[in-house]
Amino acid sequence: MMRRLFFPALPLIALVGVAGCIPQGAAPVQPQPATPQPVVRPVAVPSPVPTPTPTPITGDWRDWPLTPGTWTYRQDKRGSIALFGVPGENALLTLRCDLGRRTIYLSRAGTAPSGSMATIRTTALTRTLRMAPTGGRPPYMAVAIQPEDRLLDDMGYSRGRFLVEIPGMPTLVVPAWAEVLRVTQDCR
Structure with missing residues (x-):
């Protein structure tokens, strides 16, 4: 019968034995504090840099720098067209010969009030x-010019x-290349 009492009492005896191993005056073991959560600080998003207003160019306009771009010329069903601008982007300026109307259209990219x-x-x-x-889209301003116009x-x-x-749009300083005259000759 003693055997039976010994086995159920064994865990209790083991606990008393472990408790006796703690030295006198030692502080009880504190539970580990929870890992602190990282502090989320807002990241400052840089505000967009405003586009600088172009400095008005002064002096003789014939000395002003050219607007970036190049002329291209092509023909289509309506006639021919010369386009000026940066390759791969919409043209800044076009000259279109409409053979059916015998009219040249000068178009400038952008919007301004009618008239x-x-x-x-x-x-x-x-x-x-x-x-x-x-x-149209993108927007352009246009005027019809007769092919004989000087x-x-x-x-x-x-x-x-x-x-x-x-007025209200950047001035275009456009190189005077042969494409202008080709479109003009196509309509004459």
Whole structure:
């Protein structure tokens, strides 16, 4: 019978024995504190840098830097077209010969109120033209010019460049390349 009492009492005896191993005056073991949660600090998002307003160019416009871009020429069912701008982007300026109407359309990328005036400056003349929105996407302002108009020849023969100015839009300083004259000749 003693055997039976011994086995159930064994766990109790083991506990008393372990309790006796703690030295006198020792602090009881404290449970480990929970791992602190990382502090989430908001990350400052840099505010967008405002686009600087272009410094007005002063002096003789014939010395102003050219607007970045190049001319390209192509023909299609309607006639021919010369496009000026950065390759791979929408054209900034186009000259379109519409053979069916025998009319050249000068188009400038952007929007302005209907009836806005565009000033075209060449080394030989300055002309103001009334522009109208084309209604397309991307938006353009356009004006019809008769192929015999001297302005087209002056744009093509201007000394190195000509200007297209519309109030409220950046001025285009466009190189006077052969594409202008090719489109003009196609419509004559």
